[in-house]
Amino acid sequence: MVAVSRCRVCDTPINAFMSFGRMPIANGFLTANEIPNEYFFELAPAFCSACGMFQIMEQPEPEKMFHEQYAFFSSTSRHMQAHFEGFANAVLEGVLAGRADPFVVELGSNDGIMLRHFQSRGIRHLGIEPSINVADVARGHGINTISEFFGRKLADDIVAEHGHADAILAANVMCHIPDLPGVADGVQRLLKPDGVFIFEDPYLGDMIAKTSYDQIYDEHVFIFSVNSVARAFAMHGLELIDVMPQTTHGGSMRYVLAPKGSRVVSAAVGDALAKERAQGLDQGATYLRFKQNCEASRGLLMQMLEKLRGQGKRVVGYGATSKSTTVTNYCGITPDHVEFISDTTPIKQGKLSPGAHIPVKPYTEFTRQYPDYAL
Numbered sequence: 001m002v003a004v005s006r007c008r009v010c011d012t013p014i015n016a017f018m019s020f021g022r023m024p025i026a027n028g029f030l031t032a033n034e035i036p037n038e039y040f041f042e043l044a045p046a047f048c049s050a051c052g053m054f055q056i057m058e059q060p061e062p063e064k065m066f067h068e069q070y071a072f073f074s075s076t077s078r079h080m081q082a083h084f085e086g087f088a089n090a091v092l093e094g095v096l097a098g099r100a101d102p103f104v105v106e107l108g109s110n111d112g113i114m115l116r117h118f119q120s121r122g123i124r125h126l127g128i129e130p131s132i133n134v135a136d137v138a139r140g141h142g143i144n145t146i147s148e149f150f151g152r153k154l155a156d157d158i159v160a161e162h163g164h165a166d167a168i169l170a171a172n173v174m175c176h177i178p179d180l181p182g183v184a185d186g187v188q189r190l191l192k193p194d195g196v197f198i199f200e201d202p203y204l205g206d207m208i209a210k211t212s213y214d215q216i217y218d219e220h221v222f223i224f225s226v227n228s229v230a231r232a233f234a235m236h237g238l239e240l241i242d243v244m245p246q247t248t249h250g251g252s253m254r255y256v257l258a259p260k261g262s263r264v265v266s267a268a269v270g271d272a273l274a275k276e277r278a279q280g281l282d283q284g285a286t287y288l289r290f291k292q293n294c295e296a297s298r299g300l301l302m303q304m305l306e307k308l309r310g311q312g313k314r315v316v317g318y319g320a321t322s323k324s325t326t327v328t329n330y331c332g333i334t335p336d337h338v339e340f341i342s343d344t345t346p347i348k349q350g351k352l353s354p355g356a357h358i359p360v361k362p363y364t365e366f367t368r369q370y371p372d373y374a375l
């Protein structure tokens with residue numbers, strides 16, 4: 001476990017504004033005999049008023065979360081398959097068109113959900129994916145993938161072996177990497193002078209507006225805003241030149257960055273910054289209100305689950321997601337409230353959900369006898 005007392009980006013002292021309590025690894029599905037050794041840490045978010053970065057104070061070591069038994073396979077979601085086809089097409093048409101022998105690097109490429117669209121067109125590509133089991137799926141489809149954690153050192157190695165990148169892509173992984181300065185430096189070194197870095201992650205503005213506190217779990221060390229991304233990367237010579245809101249994962253933002261001064265900055269950046277100020281994303285009071293909203297949400301959910309339990313209704317969980325780990329553990333949901341969780345991912349089936357220990361069963365169990373309520 002790594003606990004900080006200073007902002008990971010600008011080194012200003014920070015304090016947690018709330019705690020979600022004792023939390024297990026969000027993707028740490030386990031068997032009954034693994035319960036005595038289950039790992040816990042305290043999930044407590046902080047807001048750095050100096051640089052605007054939202055982050056958690058303690059995070060388990062990366063090796064505890066991303067390994068040869070990582071339970072999240074991107075391609076199990078058909079919705080995300082379509083999303084990444086669109087993302088890849090935007091890069092093919094908007095960045096790579098007309099370039100001779102372009103080179104594309106993706107960080108956190110998982111099972112190849114995005115890179116396959118480059119591989120199938122014969123475009124030089126490289127996936128960086130430390131979780132070996134999901135990387136093996138990509139390699140099985142002929143997608144070039146190395147299983148390492150991206151950082152400064154790896155960036156230099158890639159340049160030495162393959163040259164600089166025309167495009168560096170990342171989805172739902174930048175917010176996972178605690179050494180943001182190291183990654184930003186790595187990206188800056190790996191990128192061609194006319195290259196672009198495009199990444200997307202859950203968006204702080206949506207999380208605050210919707211009280212979607214389930215965005216906060218071990219892997220998500222940061223929840224980004226346009227303001228915090230612009231500042232964090234500016235320290236490493238990268239300029240935020242465009243932003244595009246996404247509907248994925250309950251509200252995400254796509255960020256486009258380029259070496260400073262190399263491209264025109266879109267008006268969308270200034271518009272988004274103004275919107276964030278109007279929403280109060282730079283104000284400490286906003287986060288205290290968020291805390292109250294989380295507590296109110298927890299109260300309502302538990303009131304309803306207790307009522308249904310009293311009425312003898314069957315409630316089943318739909319999707320054993322990493323996000324649900326925060327909800328079940330923060331709210332205190334038990335197998336008495338939720339009979340089981342239905343999930344299509346084989347590696348999760350037959351196991352127990354992290355912390356709450358609710359059994360995970362195949363989707364066929366859900367359809368075999370439909371419950372009264374799905375959560």
Ligand code: SAH
Pocket residue numbers: 062066067070072074080107108109110113128129130131134148149150151170171172173176177
């Ligand atoms: N891009 C995919 C996967 C997101 S899950 C999608 O959006 O569906 C995050 C992935 O990032 C995991 O597969 C994890 O193993 C990987 N990852 C974690 N830390 C990393 C790092 N430092 N460098 C590269 N990949 C990393």
Ligand code: ZN
Pocket residue numbers: 007008009010011012048049050051052053
């Ligand atoms: Zn800071």
